[in-house]
Amino acid sequence: MTFSGLTPESVRKFYDRFGSLQDLQAVYEDRALKTLTQHSSFENAESVLELGCGTGRLAKRLFEEELGPDCHYRGLDISQTMVYLARNRLLPWETRVDIDRVDGTRGVALPDRSIDRFLATYVFDLLSPEAIQHVLHEAHRLLRDHGLLSVVSLTEGATLASRGLTALWKAVWTRKPGLMGGCRPVLLAEHLDPRCWRIESHQSLVAMGLLTSEWVVATPIR
Numbered sequence: 001m002t003f004s005g006l007t008p009e010s011v012r013k014f015y016d017r018f019g020s021l022q023d024l025q026a027v028y029e030d031r032a033l034k035t036l037t038q039h040s041s042f043e044n045a046e047s048v049l050e051l052g053c054g055t056g057r058l059a060k061r062l063f064e065e066e067l068g069p070d071c072h073y074r075g076l077d078i079s080q081t082m083v084y085l086a087r088n089r090l091l092p093w094e095t096r097v098d099i100d101r102v103d104g105t106r107g108v109a110l111p112d113r114s115i116d117r118f119l120a121t122y123v124f125d126l127l128s129p130e131a132i133q134h135v136l137h138e139a140h141r142l143l144r145d146h147g148l149l150s151v152v153s154l155t156e157g158a159t160l161a162s163r164g165l166t167a168l169w170k171a172v173w174t175r176k177p178g179l180m181g182g183c184r185p186v187l188l189a190e191h192l193d194p195r196c197w198r199i200e201s202h203q204s205l206v207a208m209g210l211l212t213s214e215w216v217v218a219t220p221i222r
């Protein structure tokens with residue numbers, strides 16, 4: 001089936017315009033982000049890569065609350081506006097931060113087994129199934145043996161009301177993906193090949209009684 005979502009170029013243009021409005025999504029993102037990070041042992045990481053770092057909001061919280069003093073953080077985003085916002089927000093930690101404008105579906109120019117955490121929050125719901133597989137392949141290549149993949153995305157509704165919203169959301173997304181910022185609900189865990197990933201923890205959470213997020217923490221199987 002052909003993918004009816006936004007192309008990477010349309011995603012870039014959308015987020016270049018959307019910019020700091022992304023932070024308004026905190027109302028439904030924050031509970032899922034909090035529980036995801038609680039299961040991701042960031043305090044033990046020396047090197048964190050975040051794909052689709054957006055405004056750097058989560059990275060700031062990680063620096064303030066979770067990362068050890070020697071941990072290096074690399075943020076990647078396809079949008080120049082987001083790169084600018086994230087760089088500014090993370091200035092207090094600039095010696096430990098690199099933020100690059102990169103289309104993460106085209107590969108990441110880092111050596112094999114060079115990172116401890118691969119983080120992507122509300123990014124997979126923008127990507128085609130093929131792009132998700134490509135990103136997961138890169139994450140598998142980049143993570144050290146005891147590294148963790150930590151991902152969260154919008155998912156299918158878990159309550160009657162949220163199932164209704166999901167159905168409506170998908171109907172709009174199929175016709176006009178730009179109206180939904182390119183995002184649609186995805187079943188995250190189903191994208192992880194059990195021959196390549198061992199799921200350590202996994203949860204779905206409903207925010208405001210309507211929007212359901214699914215997060216997964218997984219280790220690479222070699």
Ligand SMILES: C[S@@+](CC[C@H](N)C(=O)[O-])C[C@H]1O[C@@H](n2cnc3c(N)ncnc32)[C@H](O)[C@@H]1O
Pocket residue numbers: 008011012015022025029051052053054055057058076077078079082102103104105120121122123126
């Ligand atoms: C919905 S926002 C989420 C931002 C942030 N992770 C958060 O949770 O608030 C999606 C982000 O992913 C970025 N993005 C989307 N596709 C990308 C790609 N192919 N490569 C890199 N970044 C991408 C967008 O520019 C945007 O900043």
